[in-house]
Amino acid sequence: MKARVDGAVGHGAGRDAWNEVVREAGLRSMQRHGRKWWIGVVLLALVVLAGFYAWIYQLRHGMGSAGYNDQAFWAVYLADVVAFIGVSYGGAVISAILRLTGQSWRAPLTRLAEGMALVTVLIGAAFIFPHLGRPERFLNIIAYPNTSSPLVWDFLAIGTYTVATIIFFYLPLIPDLAIVNKYPGARGSRLRKAIFKALSLNWLGNEKQRKVLHGALTIVSLIIVPLAVSVHSVLSWAFALTSRPGWSETVFPPYFVIAALYSGTALVVVTASAFRKGYHLERFITKRHFARLGYLMAALGLVYLYLTFVDLIGEGYTGITTGWIQQTITGRYALAFWFYVVAGELLPLVLVAIKKTRTPTGMTVAAVGVVIALWVKRMVIILAPATQPLVSGSWGGYHFTWVSITITLAGVAAIPLGLMVLFHFVPLFSIDEMEEVGYLGAIEQVSAETSAAIASGRYDEVPELASANSAADVAPTRVAGSRPRLRRRAFGTGTAMAATALMAAAAISLFGGAKPAGASTAVPFRLAIAQVTPGKATLSLVASGSPGQKVDFYVQSSTFSTGGLMQIGSASATNGTAEITYLPTWTGEETFVARALGAGGSIAGSATQAYKVTLDPAGLPKSVYEYARPMDGVGVNLVRTLLAIAAAVWIVLLGTLLIVAVRIPRLARR
Amino acid sequence: MSWNFDFKHAKGLRIGEPEQPPASCSSADLCGLPTAIPPEDGDSPVSRRNFLRLLGGGLGTAALVGAGAEFISYRAWAQGANGTTGGGGMSGKGAATMADTKAPPTHQWAMVIDLRNCDGCGSCTAACQKAHSLTPDQTWIKVFAMEDSAGNTYNMPRPCMQCENPPCLDVCPVHATFRTDQGVVLVNQDRCIGCRMCMAACPYEARYFNWNSGVSYPRLPVQPTPEFPVPQREGTVGKCTFCVGNLNNGLLSECASGCPMGAIYNADVITDVAVNAMGETVKLSQYLYDNNAVTFKQENNTHPRVWYILGHGQDLDTDTDQSTSA
Structure with missing residues (x-):
């Protein structure tokens, strides 16, 4: 490290020195890579390729080769979709909320969190393809959409969220793209420089440009939180809108949202830990960051534990449909469930609670436990109700095969691979933000870590630093979601039974059979x-x-x-x-x-x-038996409202992007 | 979870307590004709309970005279309902307008399964699988060994219920599942994307996925259709089609004609007839009323077109348990 922020830190020279430190560190991932990086990329790429091979095998041999059967009709790939898109949500929302609340300690974390969100949402969306029996017909969802199906809304929500994630990743990147191109130490081909130049929109960093960008980022941050809530609510409704015990639960949407936040925070910890270690960012991502993320994780974990209890207690208490609960707690899924309780709840809580383990290593261990345990929990949530017998008979079961394991592992490997490749092209953290807010945070850090003497002269310049308890800020926003209300239409009475029967002349019928014995007085039977x-x-x-x-x-x-x-x-x-x-x-x-x-x-x-x-x-009379259709009455209006909201979100997202793309270059010219 | 029939415990199901006819009711007026049924006030839903009361109780007002009076309105509704049930044709769009111009269907297919005559031999399953070239796992009609609340066992064949309010139809993201104007729920396997949402939604486990390729199918001169989806397409969902092609040609479904006990009746709601493999022909509405017929899982509001007559095989003299008669 060339420069150190030491006692000489001041607003002139100190800031320049700090900026130099930040640029050097932020661009480390874009320098010539060491052997370890290449070995890592090759190994991860091989795992991903193995996953593609397994998928091709599955396409050729049918989904049975992945362990599916008619009772375990939903299993590992759907758990992957939920888990990957879930961690993406965590990354995006943490970044958005830290931004909105002006937490200055966020600066070294936001890029990693947003990058993780971007990579995982793409992987999660990709897992829909092995999940489908006919992936090549995927676009039928656009060609013949049935708006009463939750899956159509899943498609819309995930698509919108993916676009928002890309924009959310791009906007804070604009200043960095300009910095990278100007930085003498940055490598890069001419093509990359040209692309960066175009994407950086003539960024000079003047006040007006900052104002525009800040406004745009605020809008996108505001949108991405409810958007992610909607994604996970709709994902949960793919389960909760069926009549299946264990899925048809009112608690499911918040249950899924909190699970996403919880696992996402954990993956932010893991990502930060890995890149901190890999690129020696200990100076920037400090113990305090891990402790704060740990608190956040613990709070979310408690909420999730509570929701798990809520999910189980209702039916468990009344005993109406407890088969899936028994199987979850004491039956065939008990091992997985209790693994979640131990590794996904108790272990992280203990590690956060004890000061000695509230270290980067301790938090990383806790976070890895959470990420794995939450995937296992998703499997339990999906499999226990899916494999229950609805009519009679025995429980079904899902059995992993090499195909499903390989494809899932490929998805897991694709996260670090995607991040490594992504940060080959962009700085590790937002250099611009680090120069601005990170400076203030760094003073606090450096001061605490060096000596009180250095700190003494600085602290009065430093505004409220990262002292807010962030966990309270991340309370999940709920989107009011209601099932389409079923209404029956009463018919008016008196639909007259107007029928015309022909008046027929009485025809003479014939006789048949033997006459009754002794029926001498029998009249002809007619x-x-x-x-x-x-x-x-x-x-x-x-x-x-x-x-x-x-x-x-x-x-x-x-x-x-x-x-x-x-x-x-x-x-x-x-x-x-x-x-x-x-x-x-x-x-x-x-x-x-x-x-x-x-x-x-x-x-x-x-x-x-x-x-x-x-x-x-x-x-003929009209019947009083008329069955409510989800699209009747309220349903149609619900669909219209939802489509209008989705359209508004798209307009705001793309409009914000457009404004940024038009105004920032223009402001540079003045 | 108890897996017994909850028919008798279902709210409002009134087996064995027929309602008294209104005082003003004379046989010539045909008590309880739809014209005489006022809509319950406001948005008060006409529930299954009313349906069952109508089906069960109201019909009992006068032996055979007027029996089926309530049922006729039901059939009349079914006749004109092709537009309102959604997915009346292959395309949901324009189904309503089609219904306005199209002649009403001449049949609304249904089924009656008389459990008193079922001995659980599985012939129906075998006949179905043979006719549709299914794998042994694909039991479009499956005979479940059931246990009632008294602990007695009986056999229950379960085809697709051909619900009038099919949950599988609602959740299909691509309109691959549709309901014909004959009241049969079919799958367009050329459109199905294989998401299996319908399998999640079906409360009867009536849907079966085509998991594996490599199943050898007979070569047929025609392409598979939703009505006769043979061979099944891999990666899509299949289910009982009621053998609607058979029915439209005056033949019984494979399961009904394959049932040596005559426990399965094919039925038509419009012409109000039910026929089994023995050629036993009954008036559907009357038969359902006389035998306290019920539908499965009525609490799910699916309105099945398959009715069960409860029992445990006692009509076959094979019954050895001391269960109470249904």
């Missing part, structure tokens, strides 16, 4: 059909019969070729006739049959009569 009341499609079937005789009435069913006579009524004869009324429900000629029953149920007489039924379908 069947007559007529309309009962004008205006109603009611047929009257009148058959002759001796008093007390039972007569069954049938219609010959023609719906199925194997169908026979369908009984439509039965009556006892009084005064020589048996009568029923019948409501035909279809149009056309039908054959009606009447059978007089003799002693012991034998057929004493039979008559057949054809009758042409004509009904006006429009005149």
